[in-house]
Amino acid sequence: MKKEPAGNHKETMEIRLEHVNYIYGGDTELAVHALDDVNITLPAGQFIGLIGHTGSGKSTLVQHLNGLLKPTSGRIYCDGEDICAKDYNMKKLRQKVGLVFQYPEHQLFEADVLSDVCFGPKNLGFSKEEAEAKAKAALLQVGLSEEYFDQSPFDLSGGQKRRVAIAGVLAMDPEVLILDEPTAGLDPKGREEILNLIRKLKEERGITVVLVSHSMDDVANYVERIIVVNHGRIMFDDAPRKVFTHVEELENMGLAAPQVTYIMKALAEKGAAVDTSAITLEEAKQSILEWVKGNKA
Amino acid sequence: MLRDITLGQYYQTDSVIHRLDPRVKLVGTLLFIISLFVVNQFPVYLVVLVFLGSVIALSHVPLGFMLRGMKAIAFLLILAFVCNLFLTPGDILVSFWKLRITKQGLSTAVFMAIRLSLLIVGSSLMTLTTTPNHLTDGLEKLLNPLKKIRVPVHEISMMMSIALRFIPILLEETDKIMKAQMARGADFDTGNLIQKAKALIPLLVPLFISAFRRANDLAMAMEARCYRGGDGRTKMKPLKYEKRDFAAYGLLLFYMAACAGVNILSAHLPGILSWHLG
Ligand SMILES: Nc1ncnc2c1ncn2[C@@H]1O[C@H](COP(=O)(O)OP(=O)(O)OP(=O)(O)O)[C@@H](O)[C@H]1O
Numbered sequence: 001m002k003k004e005p006a007g008n009h010k011e012t013m014e015i016r017l018e019h020v021n022y023i024y025g026g027d028t029e030l031a032v033h034a035l036d037d038v039n040i041t042l043p044a045g046q047f048i049g050l051i052g053h054t055g056s057g058k059s060t061l062v063q064h065l066n067g068l069l070k071p072t073s074g075r076i077y078c079d080g081e082d083i084c085a086k087d088y089n090m091k092k093l094r095q096k097v098g099l100v101f102q103y104p105e106h107q108l109f110e111a112d113v114l115s116d117v118c119f120g121p122k123n124l125g126f127s128k129e130e131a132e133a134k135a136k137a138a139l140l141q142v143g144l145s146e147e148y149f150d151q152s153p154f155d156l157s158g159g160q161k162r163r164v165a166i167a168g169v170l171a172m173d174p175e176v177l178i179l180d181e182p183t184a185g186l187d188p189k190g191r192e193e194i195l196n197l198i199r200k201l202k203e204e205r206g207i208t209v210v211l212v213s214h215s216m217d218d219v220a221n222y223v224e225r226i227i228v229v230n231h232g233r234i235m236f237d238d239a240p241r242k243v244f245t246h247v248e249e250l251e252n253m254g255l256a257a258p259q260v261t262y263i264m265k266a267l268a269e270k271g272a273a274v275d276t277s278a279i280t281l282e283e284a285k286q287s288i289l290e291w292v293k294g295n296k297a
Numbered sequence: 298m299l300r301d302i303t304l305g306q307y308y309q310t311d312s313v314i315h316r317l318d319p320r321v322k323l324v325g326t327l328l329f330i331i332s333l334f335v336v337n338q339f340p341v342y343l344v345v346l347v348f349l350g351s352v353i354a355l356s357h358v359p360l361g362f363m364l365r366g367m368k369a370i371a372f373l374l375i376l377a378f379v380c381n382l383f384l385t386p387g388d389i390l391v392s393f394w395k396l397r398i399t400k401q402g403l404s405t406a407v408f409m410a411i412r413l414s415l416l417i418v419g420s421s422l423m424t425l426t427t428t429p430n431h432l433t434d435g436l437e438k439l440l441n442p443l444k445k446i447r448v449p450v451h452e453i454s455m456m457m458s459i460a461l462r463f464i465p466i467l468l469e470e471t472d473k474i475m476k477a478q479m480a481r482g483a484d485f486d487t488g489n490l491i492q493k494a495k496a497l498i499p500l501l502v503p504l505f506i507s508a509f510r511r512a513n514d515l516a517m518a519m520e521a522r523c524y525r526g527g528d529g530r531t532k533m534k535p536l537k538y539e540k541r542d543f544a545a546y547g548l549l550l551f552y553m554a555a556c557a558g559v560n561i562l563s564a565h566l567p568g569i570l571s572w573h574l575g
């Protein structure tokens with residue numbers, strides 16, 4: 001069966017944050033300064049990793065991107081339009097910027113998988129047929145075949161539930177897809193499946209993807225840009241390779257570079273002429289093989 | 298959004314009121330409520346206000362924070378006020394169209410409004426300054442004599458403490474699910490009553506599922522630690538009265554006496570001071 005690309009995206013969607021601050025519980029003693037002068041631009045079509053320790057403000061940040069939270073101060077522009085303006089169309093924004101929450105399976109509520117995925121498109125005003133067509137395309141794209149459509153979402157496995165939830169957002173044809181810790185609570189195989197699925201979605205739909213995580217190993221293999229947050233502040237915003245050169249600073253923030261980076265560093269310290277900037281297993285393998293061959297010759 | 302409901306929440310800070318024994322606060326709140334409803338002379342509410350004001354000041358809970366909790370029930374207050382105002386029979390003061398305001402209605406409405414707001418502020422002060430665990434510990438200890446007549450005091454207080462413990466968690470959960478559904482284009486704010494009620498389904502179903510899941514987890518965790526009800530259970534931190542608790546009991550007695558005194562006094566005084574409940 002041939003899959004149709006579900007999105008008819010324009011390569012224009014750009015989100016820009018200027019001096020965004022956010023404070024939870026403003027006037028109590030428990031006020032938390034969750035975002036501190038955040039300035040970032042998310043251009044169309046990028047694959048971005050958003051990394052930070054627990055409580056660093058990742059979830060808070062991504063909820064600003066589709067207007068679920070309003071900045072305490074600062075501005076957010078989407079395609080040049082200020083999303084805090086009174087007459088801004090929030091529904092449109094939520095359609096364009098799809099946000100998959102942490103543990104998204106907790107939001108399932110319908111009696112069968114297909115109806116649950118239809119919830120988004122129906123809210124956007126699509127007819128039953130259109131919504132179902134979109135839902136089916138999204139479900140197939142996340143790897144759930146037709147046999148699952150009529151099942152109760154509560155009877156599925158954890159990984160399958162999560163796919164349903166992702167499809168629920170995907171069915172709205174977003175131009176930006178944000179996933180908040182999509183691998184939390186999954187086993188290694190499930191993690192890899194979800195991450196590969198996200199990469200596939202990115203390639204097939206050509207959308208912007210923001211992947212939130214606290215694991216560098218998860219992200220290093222996939223993204224082209226990494227944003228590191230710590231205590232609500234942006235610490236690094238660069239290509240993965242460049243970010244991982246700051247191993248010490250990352251460790252001070254309770255993060256770590258990918259494990260291969262450590263192995264390559266250790267090898268280099270023992271005198272092996274390997275590439276210490278390797279960040280994926282594949283690159284590391286290549287570099288080590290080259291060094292071994294070089295030694296033999 | 299939902300976090301604005303401060304009613305029944307605990308406000309974390311350090312103050313004399315926070316450190317008081319929960320039994321004192323429970324008894325105090327009970328006495329305070331009794332004083333509100335027994336009293337029928339207007340001037341006594343000045344005594345009540347002074348008392349409540351000093352306790353609030355001592356508790357270090359910002360007034361703004363307390364009043365924000367009131368907003369949630371402002372509707373109820375207004376409704377009670379309006380009903381009392383228009384529906385009490387008696388000597389007619391003003392009448393227009395089919396509505397009439399009576400003298401008795403006015404005085405009942407004003408008294409009820411004052412009583413209700415003081416009641417709410419007073420009792421929320423207790424929950425604002427006492428952790429749920431402390432509160433139920435205090436309750437269990439106070440109700441202990443009832444065990445003799447086979448009231449399952451421990452079980453009741455355990456159920457209460459679990460219920461209280463889950464309120465903030467469920468509020469947080471509601472907030473999260475609401476946001477997740479809003480991200481899928483759900484709209485909880487517009488539409489008529491039926492549409493609004495329908496819009497709640499995507500919120501309530503996941504909420505109930507999560508509540509059951511949490512209840513199940515908790516039951517399992519308690520079983521795993523061999524929890525069994527009341528008899529012979531000891532506490533890690535048994536409640537013990539300190540000097541300040543006795544002082545507080547003393548002040549409470551003084552407050553009750555002052556209320557009674559002013560009430561009797563103003564009942565026998567003529568003039569503006571003797572405005573009382575019809
Ligand atoms: N609803 C809330 N009310 C008050 N404080 C909050 C709320 N949500 C988050 N916070 C606080 O804001 C800070 C940032 O939280 P946030 O959820 O954005 O972190 P995070 O990076 O997503 O963490 P995690 O990896 O655990 O998901 C934390 O200190 C947290 O305690």
Ligand SMILES: [Mg+2]
Pocket residue numbers: 058059060102180
């Ligand atoms: Mg988070």
